[in-house]
Amino acid sequence: MTATSDNLSMLEAPGINWRRQIRFALVGGLSSVFIALAGMPVGLDGRNIIQPVLSMGYLALLWVPFVFASLAGSVVILEGMSERERDAKDLAAGALVGLGSSAGLIILMVLIQNFNLRDPLVNWSPQLLDLLSFDRSTGLGMLLWLILGTTLGLLGGAMHVVPAKVRSRILAVALAVLAVSVLETFLTDLLEGFGLETLTDFIYYKRGGLEVSGAIVVAALALLIPLLVGSKIEGIKTRVVEMPSEERRRVNLLLLTVGAALMLVLPFFLGKITNELLANVGLFVLLALGLNIVVGLAGILDLGYVAFFAVGGYTTAVLTSPNSPGFSPELPWPVALIIVVVLTGIVGLFIGAPVIRMRGDYLAIVTLGFGEIIRLLFLSDWLSGWFGGAQGITNIPGVDVGIGTVKGTDPRSVFLLVLVFCAIAIYVSWRLEHSRLGRAWMAIREDEDVAEAMGVNTTNTKLMAFVVGAVLASFSGAIFSAKVGSIFPTSFLMLVSIIILVVVIVGGMGNIVGVIAGALVLIGVLGGPKQPGLLQEFSQFKLLIYGALLVWMMLKRPEGLVPNVRRTRELHQEEFLQDAWLKGEIDTDDDEDSQ
Amino acid sequence: MATTHDAKPTSRVLWVDRFLTLIRITFVVLISVGLIAFIAQQIDPQNPLARWLNPDATGLTAPQFKGLLVTGLAQGAMYGLIALGYSMVYGVLGFINFAHGEVFMVGAMSGMITSNKLADAGLWEDAFLFCLLFVVVTSIVISTAVAVIMERIAYRPLRGAPRLIPLITSIGVSFFLQNMSVVLLGPGAKSYPSLPSWLSQKRSLIGFEIEGTKLVVLLTAAVSMAGLWFLVERTKTGKAMRAVAEDKEIAALMGIDVNRTIVTTFAVGGAMAGVAGILWGILFRSVIHTTGFLPGIKAFSAAVVGGIGNLGGAMAGGLSLGAAEATAPLVLLEPLGVDGVSQLRDAVAFAVLIFVLLVRPSGLFGERLSDEDRA
Numbered sequence: 001m002t003a004t005s006d007n008l009s010m011l012e013a014p015g016i017n018w019r020r021q022i023r024f025a026l027v028g029g030l031s032s033v034f035i036a037l038a039g040m041p042v043g044l045d046g047r048n049i050i051q052p053v054l055s056m057g058y059l060a061l062l063w064v065p066f067v068f069a070s071l072a073g074s075v076v077i078l079e080g081m082s083e084r085e086r087d088a089k090d091l092a093a094g095a096l097v098g099l100g101s102s103a104g105l106i107i108l109m110v111l112i113q114n115f116n117l118r119d120p121l122v123n124w125s126p127q128l129l130d131l132l133s134f135d136r137s138t139g140l141g142m143l144l145w146l147i148l149g150t151t152l153g154l155l156g157g158a159m160h161v162v163p164a165k166v167r168s169r170i171l172a173v174a175l176a177v178l179a180v181s182v183l184e185t186f187l188t189d190l191l192e193g194f195g196l197e198t199l200t201d202f203i204y205y206k207r208g209g210l211e212v213s214g215a216i217v218v219a220a221l222a223l224l225i226p227l228l229v230g231s232k233i234e235g236i237k238t239r240v241v242e243m244p245s246e247e248r249r250r251v252n253l254l255l256l257t258v259g260a261a262l263m264l265v266l267p268f269f270l271g272k273i274t275n276e277l278l279a280n281v282g283l284f285v286l287l288a289l290g291l292n293i294v295v296g297l298a299g300i301l302d303l304g305y306v307a308f309f310a311v312g313g314y315t316t317a318v319l320t321s322p323n324s325p326g327f328s329p330e331l332p333w334p335v336a337l338i339i340v341v342v343l344t345g346i347v348g349l350f351i352g353a354p355v356i357r358m359r360g361d362y363l364a365i366v367t368l369g370f371g372e373i374i375r376l377l378f379l380s381d382w383l384s385g386w387f388g389g390a391q392g393i394t395n396i397p398g399v400d401v402g403i404g405t406v407k408g409t410d411p412r413s414v415f416l417l418v419l420v421f422c423a424i425a426i427y428v429s430w431r432l433e434h435s436r437l438g439r440a441w442m443a444i445r446e447d448e449d450v451a452e453a454m455g456v457n458t459t460n461t462k463l464m465a466f467v468v469g470a471v472l473a474s475f476s477g478a479i480f481s482a483k484v485g486s487i488f489p490t491s492f493l494m495l496v497s498i499i500i501l502v503v504v505i506v507g508g509m510g511n512i513v514g515v516i517a518g519a520l521v522l523i524g525v526l527g528g529p530k531q532p533g534l535l536q537e538f539s540q541f542k543l544l545i546y547g548a549l550l551v552w553m554m555l556k557r558p559e560g561l562v563p564n565v566r567r568t569r570e571l572h573q574e575e576f577l578q579d580a581w582l583k584g585e586i587d588t589d590d591d592e593d594s595q
Numbered sequence: 596m597a598t599t600h601d602a603k604p605t606s607r608v609l610w611v612d613r614f615l616t617l618i619r620i621t622f623v624v625l626i627s628v629g630l631i632a633f634i635a636q637q638i639d640p641q642n643p644l645a646r647w648l649n650p651d652a653t654g655l656t657a658p659q660f661k662g663l664l665v666t667g668l669a670q671g672a673m674y675g676l677i678a679l680g681y682s683m684v685y686g687v688l689g690f691i692n693f694a695h696g697e698v699f700m701v702g703a704m705s706g707m708i709t710s711n712k713l714a715d716a717g718l719w720e721d722a723f724l725f726c727l728l729f730v731v732v733t734s735i736v737i738s739t740a741v742a743v744i745m746e747r748i749a750y751r752p753l754r755g756a757p758r759l760i761p762l763i764t765s766i767g768v769s770f771f772l773q774n775m776s777v778v779l780l781g782p783g784a785k786s787y788p789s790l791p792s793w794l795s796q797k798r799s800l801i802g803f804e805i806e807g808t809k810l811v812v813l814l815t816a817a818v819s820m821a822g823l824w825f826l827v828e829r830t831k832t833g834k835a836m837r838a839v840a841e842d843k844e845i846a847a848l849m850g851i852d853v854n855r856t857i858v859t860t861f862a863v864g865g866a867m868a869g870v871a872g873i874l875w876g877i878l879f880r881s882v883i884h885t886t887g888f889l890p891g892i893k894a895f896s897a898a899v900v901g902g903i904g905n906l907g908g909a910m911a912g913g914l915s916l917g918a919a920e921a922t923a924p925l926v927l928l929e930p931l932g933v934d935g936v937s938q939l940r941d942a943v944a945f946a947v948l949i950f951v952l953l954v955r956p957s958g959l960f961g962e963r964l965s966d967e968d969r970a
Contacts, residue, residue, distance in 0.1 A: 119711070366948065373946070376939060382934045550764070551771060
């Protein structure tokens with residue numbers, strides 16, 4: 001214990017910062033205008049959430065006052081501070097922020113009515129004005145926005161006034177309704193597989209969206225289930241945690257087996273579209289797991305990761321397709337796969353070796369350059385005798401596995417194949433993470449010089465990360481070319497590298513579960529570079545959302561949604577040290593001086 | 596300038612080092628063979644050295660070569676203007692602002708909008724120079740605003756974060772700005788109004804046939820460069836910028852407002868990118884949301900070629916990169932027997948970047964960075 005920490009009394013968090021509220025109100029207003037002009041309300045209006053009441057288009061605007069008001073009201077509670085009592089002033093602050101957000105929309109409505117800026121701004125249309133005025137007169141629309149914005153802002157502010165337990169319940173209910181609505185295609189498909197069409201008919205409206213009664217049922221379930229079973233689950237959890245380690249391992253193994261068995265059975269209950277969607281997600285899980293080793297474990301920012309995907313895909317195509325222009329041995333897929341893995345590993349070495357000594361940021365740009373060079377080479381006339389140039393390679397046969405052929409027309413088989421490879425990739429990542437090599441990677445990520453001083457051969461270790469990442473990407477590429485049946489340079493744009501990076505970062509760098517969750521949420525719901533997700537209406541906005549998400553994650557939560565404990569500590573080192581100092585857990589040099 | 600790994604004494608030579616030496620040698624050999632074959636061809640198209648690797652090579656006539664060089668230099672001047680922004684931000688904050696290429700794209704887009712509005716009003720043809728000035732000024736204002744807002748929202752909260760975090764953020768910003776242009780302005784390519792004919796005429800100047808547009812581009816780049824040099828070397832703001840680049844903490848102790856200086860750096864970089872955006876519009880008369888990506892990467896390469904943090908170097912790097920990517924496909928690659936060389940222009944730009952980083956990581960003119968940024 002040190003003298004400093006004893007002298008600290010509990011400070012109360014500061015009161016409402018009105019300038020902050022006004023700033024949030026302005027930003028909220030601008031965001032609303034941006035969303036409206038980006039065309040989200042009109043573009044997403046076709047997708048219902050709750051049938052007559054709420055569409056995705058209106059939700060794109062309505063979340064702004066609520067979320068901004070609640071963000072404006074949140075205060076960071078530092079170590080040694082106590083939470084301030086909340087009162088009616090917080091409600092007023094929330095209402096102010098909400099008012100700001102809707103004021104932006106109202107000004108936009110006035111402008112649309114009086115000026116025509118359709119020429120540069122494509123969404124400056126009477127359609128937008130109709131939508132904003134709820135298909136009624138403009139004046140009434142403005143009044144409605146005023147009321148809606150203020151109310152939602154008020155509710156956002158109220159989130160801080162009500163106890164934390166109520167707050168989390170409300171959020172859980174809202175999220176549950178939204179999730180059930182977003183997962184509509186998947187859930188109907190799944191329930192149909194079990195012969196439960198009556199249930200889906202009850203919950204969902206015929207042409208998309210929840211029925212009002214369905215929404216109420218979902219909300220009620222989301223409210224009641226945690227109340228009824230929550231304590232039991234807690235009890236089981238603590239019991240598992242308190243178990244002796246051997247028994248706990250057995251429980252984990254059991255859960256893992258059950259999970260794996262369920263995953264293997266799942267494709268047989270799903271329809272074509274859902275299987276296709278999940279197969280795409282699986283391809284990205286493979287890619288993301290590979291990039292996770294490079295970026296998440298070894299801390300090397302590789303922006304040309306798509307190169308390995310491309311090499312895997314093209315090598316498979318050349319080796320298996322009868323239409324391959326230059327060299328066409330027409331090998332069976334599994335034999336080709338062995339060659340693909342070896343070759344991609346070598347390419348990994350070739351790309352890795354020149355860049356391995358560069359500074360982190362130079363490395364990022366140079367790998368990006370390599371990614372583009374490889375795509376340009378596949379596209380060029382120079383090598384078109386081998387890779388077909390812009391025409392690509394077509395007629396790639398499926399994978400013959402004895403009982404049948406895996407090919408794109410049968411998404412279920414593709415999904416099963418992807419599952420097998422995902423299982424391999426997960427096992428490899430998991431074993432590597434806890435191996436000597438994995439520890440070396442993490443040491444390099446934390447501090448390269450120290451790692452070298454501790455006897456880690458940094459060059460070889462970093463190259464290994466490149467090679468392992470490349471091999472995992474080549475799996476994905478090999479399956480991709482067999483699935484699609486043809487391969488073109490346009491499938492390997494730099495965009496793909498960035499999307500995989502977003503998946504890894506949003507999920508949680510260095511965490512296998514996080515990466516899988518990231519791929520499920522982003523690729524499954526929003527969609528990949530070309531593959532549609534559950535929210536097909538989002539296809540024109542998904543890249544915008546990916547960009548915004550990447551910035552937001554880096555600013556607010558660089559460790560990702562499902563963080564890796566050690567990585568979190570590295571990223572928030574200063575905060576951890578400060579808290580530890582305040583709690584008196586560490587001595588600092590200053591203290592020694594003062595004593 | 597010491598390379599990064601000089602300080603680490605290693606007794607054994609790693610295989611990676613041998614491999615790197617091999618790559619360096621291959622690069623140099625390829626360049627010399629291509630160059631020798633090209634020169635041989637220029638001397639006598641029938642001599643065996645010229646026909647050795649590519650019997651079909653046609654060589655270049657002097658006017659063709661000059662034309663390529665002028666095109667390359669005009670583009671290079673544009674890259675140089677963008678490179679200044681990369682170089683200045685790297686000098687001050689020590690990270691690559693990946694989104695700088697997108698600031699350039701915003702400049703080109705805003706120029707497209709204003710020039711089309713002016714053309715609609717009938718002013719573009721009649722008062723071209725006045726219109727151009729107006730377009731340049733609005734474009735500068737808009738891209739400066741974008742650069743400053745970007746710094747405020749995305750980069751300022753990340754000062755002192757691990758090095759790669761701001762870089763990843765800037766990738767996100769770049770992605771966001773690109774797609775913002777798609778959703779706000781539509782996905783298609785948009786064109787500038789046609790330029791008056793007296794501008795696009797060819798003029799001869801010291802033995803070169805130069806199109807008026809390229810002349811305008813080169814002149815504008817020279818004037819902007821001179822203005823920037825004056826700002827950085829002769830004014831108090833410039834002094835503050837140099838001080839902050841040297842050492843932020845000591846600069847703060849000397850009474851320099853570090854935040855304001857950093858904002859100024861971003862603003863000046865944004866202004867240069869805005870000018871470059873208009874130059875793009877004049878040269879190619881067409882913009883699309885991906886316009887910023889390749890020129891951005893190439894400008895970064897130019898900054899590295901000239902030595903990052905070094906402003907004169909950025910301009911020189913831009914000019915040499917532009918010249919290299921315009922001439923190298925025909926001068927180096929065709930004699931080597933590569934088909935369809937013009938498709939590989941972009942690959943050449945990346946190859947130049949990789950080559951410079953392998954052979955001379957501090958760039959042609961050396962880096963001007965503080966020690967903490969060099970690690």
